[in-house]
Amino acid sequence: MALLFVIPLFTGLVAGYIFKKSTDEIGQIIGVVAAISLALGLILAPWQVQVLLLIVVFVSTKKLLQQNEYKLKQQEKYQEQLNKNQNQELISSQPQEIDNEATLKYRGSNYQAPDVNFEIQEGEVVGRYRGIPWRMHQVVNTPRSME
Template identity: 80%
Template sequence: MPLLFLIPLFTGLVTAYIFKKSTDEIGQIIGVVAAVSLVLGLILAPWQVQLLLLVVVLVSTKKLLQQNEYKLKQQEKEQEQFNSGHHQEVISSQAAKIEHEATHKYRGSYYQATDVSVEVQEGEIIGRYRGLPWRMHQVVNTPRSME
């Protein structure tokens, strides 16, 4: 079995590692080189290696599909519990989820978004855009009332 296909394969693996660690624009070019090298290595590989890779991919996708089916069944069970009358506990947990969703997280700190009241006033600004009269709506922020 010729081992020539390993050269682009290992080149692809090394460049994929560099692509993963790189954050600048050169990383994108390296990512393209990695993808091309991996594809070229798999094309040059003997049929036994290609068959082995195909079996590995099929087995792994089967496991992923089983995990997704398990999650789907769990969601169906939760929906049945909600519909059957045990929804009091679910409602309390949903209220906690809603409170958690009301707070936002930005760079490690939590905050709650404030409601900003915006008033749209019709104001005509005289102007022309490509030879046609142009009308624009002016947006004015109004102070928030404390009621």
């Protein structure tokens, strides 16, 4: 078996490494060279190597598809549970009044802002920075009295 196909493969791997590390425009050209040399190396490879790579690609693709299908099924189950819970909440909350408070959303989940028990007052910080007198106005949070 001739090993001449290893030369373009090795060249492609080195060029790919340089492409990943480079941020200049030359890096894009090197990326194209890497892709071409990898393709050329695979074309020049003996049929035994090509069949082996084909089997590896099929097996890895099958495993990835199985993982994605499992995640998709889990998401569907979760979505169904959310829909059932929302329907039950709508039915139970119809006689109640709707609050006018803003509902916040973070990463797909809804929440309400916590009550803030602080009053904002201005304070002044006096000090020295590199030998020069320095003043800074700073906002100070003081606890609000509960009435």
